[in-house]
Amino acid sequence: MSLLIVGSVAFDAIETPFGKTDKIIGGAASYIALAASNFTKRAKLVAVVGEDFPQTFINHLQSCSVNTEGLQIKKGEKSFFWSGKYHTDMNTRDTLITELNVLENFDPIIPESYQDCEYLMLGNLAPKVQQTVIERLTKRPKLIVMDTMNFWMEIAMDDLRKTISMVDVLTINDEEARQLSGEYSLVKAAAKIQAMGPKYLIIKKGENGALLFHGKEVFFAPALPLEEVFDPTGAGDTFAGGFIGYLAKTDDVSFDNMKNAIIYGSAMASFCVEKFGTERLVDLKEEELNARINSFRNLVRFNLASV
Amino acid sequence: MSLLIVGSVAFDAIETPFGKTDKIIGGAASYIALAASNFTKRAKLVAVVGEDFPQTFINHLQSCSVNTEGLQIKKGEKSFFWSGKYHTDMNTRDTLITELNVLENFDPIIPESYQDCEYLMLGNLAPKVQQTVIERLTKRPKLIVMDTMNFWMEIAMDDLRKTISMVDVLTINDEEARQLSGEYSLVKAAAKIQAMGPKYLIIKKGENGALLFHGKEVFFAPALPLEEVFDPTGAGDTFAGGFIGYLAKTDDVSFDNMKNAIIYGSAMASFCVEKFGTERLVDLKEEELNARINSFRNLVRFNLASV
Numbered sequence: 280m281s282l283l284i285v286g287s288v289a290f291d292a293i294e295t296p297f298g299k300t301d302k303i304i305g306g307a308a309s310y311i312a313l314a315a316s317n318f319t320k321r322a323k324l325v326a327v328v329g330e331d332f333p334q335t336f337i338n339h340l341q342s343c344s345v346n347t348e349g350l351q352i353k354k355g356e357k358s359f360f361w362s363g364k365y366h367t368d369m370n371t372r373d374t375l376i377t378e379l380n381v382l383e384n385f386d387p388i389i390p391e392s393y394q395d396c397e398y399l400m401l402g403n404l405a406p407k408v409q410q411t412v413i414e415r416l417t418k419r420p421k422l423i424v425m426d427t428m429n430f431w432m433e434i435a436m437d438d439l440r441k442t443i444s445m446v447d448v449l450t451i452n453d454e455e456a457r458q459l460s461g462e463y464s465l466v467k468a469a470a471k472i473q474a475m476g477p478k479y480l481i482i483k484k485g486e487n488g489a490l491l492f493h494g495k496e497v498f499f500a501p502a503l504p505l506e507e508v509f510d511p512t513g514a515g516d517t518f519a520g521g522f523i524g525y526l527a528k529t530d531d532v533s534f535d536n537m538k539n540a541i542i543y544g545s546a547m548a549s550f551c552v553e554k555f556g557t558e559r560l561v562d563l564k565e566e567e568l569n570a571r572i573n574s575f576r577n578l579v580r581f582n583l584a585s586v
Numbered sequence: 587m588s589l590l591i592v593g594s595v596a597f598d599a600i601e602t603p604f605g606k607t608d609k610i611i612g613g614a615a616s617y618i619a620l621a622a623s624n625f626t627k628r629a630k631l632v633a634v635v636g637e638d639f640p641q642t643f644i645n646h647l648q649s650c651s652v653n654t655e656g657l658q659i660k661k662g663e664k665s666f667f668w669s670g671k672y673h674t675d676m677n678t679r680d681t682l683i684t685e686l687n688v689l690e691n692f693d694p695i696i697p698e699s700y701q702d703c704e705y706l707m708l709g710n711l712a713p714k715v716q717q718t719v720i721e722r723l724t725k726r727p728k729l730i731v732m733d734t735m736n737f738w739m740e741i742a743m744d745d746l747r748k749t750i751s752m753v754d755v756l757t758i759n760d761e762e763a764r765q766l767s768g769e770y771s772l773v774k775a776a777a778k779i780q781a782m783g784p785k786y787l788i789i790k791k792g793e794n795g796a797l798l799f800h801g802k803e804v805f806f807a808p809a810l811p812l813e814e815v816f817d818p819t820g821a822g823d824t825f826a827g828g829f830i831g832y833l834a835k836t837d838d839v840s841f842d843n844m845k846n847a848i849i850y851g852s853a854m855a856s857f858c859v860e861k862f863g864t865e866r867l868v869d870l871k872e873e874e875l876n877a878r879i880n881s882f883r884n885l886v887r888f889n890l891a892s893v
Contacts, residue, residue, distance in 0.1 A: 487794040499808040538888040579886040581845040
């Protein structure tokens with residue numbers, strides 16, 4: 280099934296305890312598209328970049344069968360740029376620079392050829408922009424997945440609540456779930472957030488895995504214990520891209536298949552953090568992915584008989 | 587198989603966001619014995635209390651088939667007492683009072699009838715005392731499991747390293763694993779700690795589950811997502827008691843069976859935190875435990891075909 284991906288395509292400059300980069304490719308939609316392209320050849324991108332954005336990366340997306348007809352290139356303008364520095368624990372970071380540039384007035388135009396999309400992935404963006412995308416689709420997709428972050432809870436809570444009410448799956452991290460719900464217990468937070476609209480909630484816990492909630496059902500996927508987390512930038516987006524890519528490929532939105540999609544998302548994220556930026560994702564082999572899925576299976580499998 | 591449990595039997599006074607207690611039953615060995623008694627009727631306790639300790643709890647242990655011949659009751663002395671207050675996140679706490687009392691000069695005397703023990707659980711105590719227990723056993727147990735904490739890393743690292751070198755399984759939390767190994771990555775920490783002696787390492791991560799390492803093998807057990815963590819005191823000890831109790835019952839120390847033991851330990855710990863102190867453990871029903879094991883199975887089960 281075809282998959283519409285909306286989000287930022289941008290530049291990042293990253294510093295971790297292992298080193299630092301100059302401007303490299305970043306942005307939620309870049310990670311989502313690269314991850315999803317491992318599962319579907321029918322991904323379609325809506326995003327905006329400036330004249331400074333390298334054609335080589337756009338060519339690479341196309342070579343991965345990502346349709347870039349909806350990628351606007353703004354003449355005379357600059358791409359979104361974020362720079363950040365991670366602390367030793369890699370779970371916290373300081374933002375050093377944020378230059379909105381083309382994102383400031385992003386008007387997400389949906390090409391006519393995208394209107395057949397059955398799956399929609401709304402990467403982290405202003406909630407108002409995410410909402411506009413939903414409204415501009417002539418037919419509601421079968422599944423809408425939305426990512427967001429604490430920033431929007433602080434400056435645009437009303438817009439955020441409105442957009443959240445329109446989606447099927449919300450993905451946020453544990454701190455954001457607590458902030459959005461006002462509940463410390465993630466079980467209570469999940470119930471409150473589902474009452475806001477999304478029938479499914481994914482709570483991402485970084486190196487501590489991810490939880491999928493749906494009514495009274497809950498599924499937990501661990502993160503793979505890694506020797507080294509080199510750069511966590513984009514791990515959540517890569518997770519989301521693997522998740523929705525797998526769902527679009529299998530075209531099955533049951534709770535059981537979402538579990539599988541979360542395992543694939545977690546596997547993709549485990550690759551993402553092994554190198555700076557998108558580096559590890561651009562040359563990922565199918566055999567590597569399959570081997571990692573087996574690692575996840577072995578990590579949690581136990582053989583206690585049912586009692 | 588018979589199981590020797592050594593550790594503190596004591597009083598705690600606890601404050602959490604949900605309330606506070608007066609002096610209640612606490613101590614690592616109390617939790618371990620209560621948890622293990624769900625699996626084996628051949629648990630034997632070595633500990634020390636003062637004249638102030640209630641006979642009712644000793645009677646309760648006996649009613650759970652815990653042999654208390656090795657429980658020393660010191661006339662004219664007071665039991666170990668700890669008081670602490672948990673923060674909102676329940677992962678951090680302040681110690682308000684520590685009165686060593688009888689623990690200050692604890693000489694762990696092993697009754698002759700205990701010398702047949704095949705399994706040994708060393709609850710958190712001064713490493714020198716733990717070492718003395720091992721040395722006083724005429725035959726080395728089939729499996730020695732040791733718990734410890736950061737406190738001993740700060741004041742008795744040499745003793746601690748010596749004792750760690752004598753055991754098969756070490757259980758510590760993630761921060762302690764980092765402190766003991768000097769490695770931030772838990773995978774690297776696990777390799778370094780195994781090189782210190784224990785062939786198996788369990789890293790407890792509280793609400794984020796537990797990892798079992800053995801050479802290149804790794805197993806992850808999640809914690810059950812709970813509506814409310816009422817009081818985390820003793821959860822790690824309860825986990826250890828369920829773990830070794832299940833191993834003593836099944837008498838199988840393979841890696842695969844240790845996975846099962848960790849699931850049982852996690853299930854026991856999930857009950858422990860539901861009420862203050864040992865309250866939830868003293869009336870636990872077998873059906874409740876079985877139901878919770880099924881919850882763990884459902885929590886992590888996914889059905890991706892092998893690739």
